Amino acid sequence: MNKLLPPDLLHRLIPLNTLSPRYLQEIRHQLVPRALAAGEVLCDKQTPSGLSYFLLSGVLSLQTPEGERRLVAGSSESWHMLVSGARLSRACALDDVSVLCIDSEQLDRLVSWQHANADLLLELATAGELTDWLETLLENPLFAKVPPANIRDMLGRLEAIDMPAGQVLLREGEAGDCCYFLKSGRAEVMIGLGSAGQVVAELEVGACFGEEALLTDGPRNATVTLIEDACVLKLARENFVSLLKAPVVDELSLEQANALIEQGAQWLDVRLLEEYEQGHAPQALTMPLHLLRLKARLLKQDRLYVCYCDSGKRSASAVFLLTQLGFSAYPLQGGLDGLSAEDYATLLCERGHGYLARSGGRTERSG
Known part of the structure; x- marks a missing residue:
């Protein structure tokens, strides 16, 4: 019988490790590791969409638009979730592995x-x-x-x-x-x-x-x-x-967002810093949603901001908050998950610590 995921391992998995005990309770039945034997396919083009994966042990072979690469459990990259789709067409176990499979939307x-x-x-x-x-x-x-x-x-x-x-x-x-x-x-x-x-x-x-x-x-x-x-x-x-009714928020397509960026608008990445460091838009400021109220004082009132996250949910919340604080902001329609593999790779082309907002609206490269 499968056992629940050990808490010390759960605390490493991003963004699972940000959820409260109550929210984790909602998905407790999904926090049970699944074992795959060497050669077994975790997901491919025929696998129904809607699942996110976390590698707990072993090595996976990942097929992406950039080619094939290996993901080794215990590496910092393995702490982030994998989502099957345009950016991951196939994942196969190279040896005996253990994974979590969690409903992406939930x-x-x-x-x-x-x-x-x-x-x-x-x-x-x-x-x-x-x-x-x-x-x-x-x-x-x-x-x-x-x-x-x-x-x-x-x-x-x-x-x-x-x-x-x-x-x-x-x-x-x-x-x-x-x-x-x-x-x-x-x-x-x-x-x-x-x-x-x-x-x-x-x-x-x-x-x-x-x-x-x-x-x-x-x-x-x-x-x-x-x-x-x-x-x-x-x-x-x-x-x-x-x-219970969702507020209506005006969204921008990637084409519309890029046009505004060329005219002087600023990308805001409202995901976690750890997610941002895995890849972010050119000169995008890191503004995690849960810290946005504290960091918003560093933004410029006369500048337009375009927010993005994975699905668009966090960026919609960020836009609502920024609007209440007197800023002009829009979310990227459908978030990063709505982009093609090519557009995703083109947009999230920078890695590392990236850019921070400083007083006076200045942008500073942090690493």
């Missing part, structure tokens, strides 16, 4: 949300707000489906209400017109009515409840009662529905 979504939420928490903490309840709330699986830009908007629509112990917030069988978040205090969840009622759970700070009736448009399936004095945050149905 991984990218979790990484994007993790980094965007980190920026949000930083913003609130900088403003002097206590964020323990929000940190817990953002670990709720519901919020893995919410565009990060919408969470900021949601915080402005919450109605804070102080309530005493014993207050019933939801009653089983009633229609749902709102949901609640528990900012302080505790509550208990009971199913069944009258003498048949049974307490099935206790809710603590950061809990979200009442959302299921909004998602299904059905009646409440439980009764929730405060067992301590509490502060609850109420979100009306119409605001909850809009919370």
Whole structure:
């Protein structure tokens, strides 16, 4: 029987190592190493797309547009994920190997949300707000489906209400017109009515409840009662529905982006530094999404910026943040994953530490 991936190995794999324990829990069933014998094919042109691979042990032969090369487990290159497709047409085991196979879209979504939420928490903490309840709330699986830009908007629509112990917030069988978040205090969840009622759970700070009736448009399936004095945050149905809708962001094709770059716009790479160092656009500034709020003060307000990442999710969040801060920015349509192998190689032609933004909007080569 296969065993779960050892934590010390997991901490090396980029960008898996940036996910919180809660997000890792979402993909726990995928964190089981798969063994391949020498000569066995991991992926080729016939393999369905949508998987990312991490090499844990052994040696793989990789067929790319540039030719054939070897990937050896334990090397810094092997810590990065492999994605089958235009940039990797075939991967074959040269000896006995061990790999992880993870759903690419799910991984990218979790990484994007993790980094965007980190920026949000930083913003609130900088403003002097206590964020323990929000940190817990953002670990709720519901919020893995919410565009990060919408969470900021949601915080402005919450109605804070102080309530005493014993207050019933939801009653089983009633229609749902709102949901609640528990900012302080505790509550208990009971199913069944009258003498048949049974307490099935206790809710603590950061809990979200009442959302299921909004998602299904059905009646409440439980009764929730405060067992301590509490502060609850109420979100009306119409605001909850809009919370789940992705904001519209104007995107640029590679041709449009290159035209703007020639006119003086600047590439911003919002991936992790380790991903940036593997290959980045010419003179692209490294601006990881989770650090963007801190580093944005080094950018120029009168310059146009074009953001890119793997799928476009992180860059869409970056553009939303930059726009709020008064900058003009656009994301690359479809991200790097949407480029052909030729366009990818042409765009990400520089390697190493690359370029950093300095005060006054200066760009400095760091190595």
